[in-house]
Amino acid sequence: MSIAIRDGGQNADGKPPGREVFFIEDMIGCLLDMLHDADYRVRLYLARQIVVLFQTWEGHNELFNDVCSSIGAKMVKFSDISPVTAREVLAAGPQSVPVIETALITLAHLVVHSEDVEVECVFMISAAAAIEPSQRELAFALFDSISRRLGYASRSKYLDQVMGPILFRWVACEMNLVSLVEVQEMFGYGSAEPKNFVEHCNSWLLPFLILRGDGADMD
Incomplete structure (x- = not known):
């Protein structure tokens, strides 16, 4: 991955210089690798600081894909090209609880700092909580924090x-509706x-299920 950082300074005559591009892919790769470092403190620090990359670079969707591939856990993820389904995650078997926790914290920070990937991060946190009951308390706390930081009265107001x-x-x-x-x-x-x-969700769910042709989930 190549990440371009543009120099926004000025020349001596007060005119902006030509855009100078620095490719720092090796450094970014090292940072992303630290998201699955053996030391929980390192992972937690990177989970909080990873937003700096999103504040520096404009290509949030590409960067988000790199973060997801480096996070060290298989998570349900929507993609027009190659989504990761619930079936694939379940087939992967049990995963490291600390790594999943780090992933959820990372996603929560991205929700607040990038509108481009906000909804995808919210979905991934929700899906992880649905698949792994042990992560629900953390997910609830993260959504409480997100809603406060984004100015919502409660997590339910935000999630709605x-x-x-x-x-x-x-x-x-292919997440189970149960x-x-x-x-x-x-x-x-x-x-x-x-x-x-269920009644609250139906107005959204029914059209999606019909489009997918999945009548079983509608019963």
């Missing part, structure tokens, strides 16, 4: 704003409100 794109990805990546109900509390619905939650 991106519910449509999340559910589109849920269907496209698992969606299992994380309804993440979206602000109590455990005794599955009917209300």
Whole structure:
């Protein structure tokens, strides 16, 4: 991967210089490798600092793909070219809990710092919480933090704003709809409100399921 950094300084005459491009792919590669360092403290530090790359470089989608490939965990991910489905993640078997936690924290920081990858990161966190119950408490806490930083009154208010794109990805990546109900509390619905939650989701889910031709999930 090549990342271009543009010099925004001025010459002595006050005119902007020509754009000078520096290719720093080796350094970026080393930083991304540290996302799955054996030391949790190193991974956590990089998870928080990785946003600097997104503040420096304009190609957020390409950079995001590089982050995902370097994160050290297989996660459900939507892509027009090659999505990672729930079936593939489940087939990979148990994964390192600390590495998954680092991945979720990394994604949460990216949500706040990049509109280009915000929805995809939110979906990936949601999918991870649905597949792995041990990660739900962390996911809830991350969404609480994200909603506060983005100025929402609660995580349910924030997640409702991106519910449509999340559910589109849920269907496209073959996530089980039962698992969606299992994380309804993440979206602000109590455990005794599955009917209300399903009714709330139906206006988005039904068209997506029909387009996919999956009648079984509609029963």
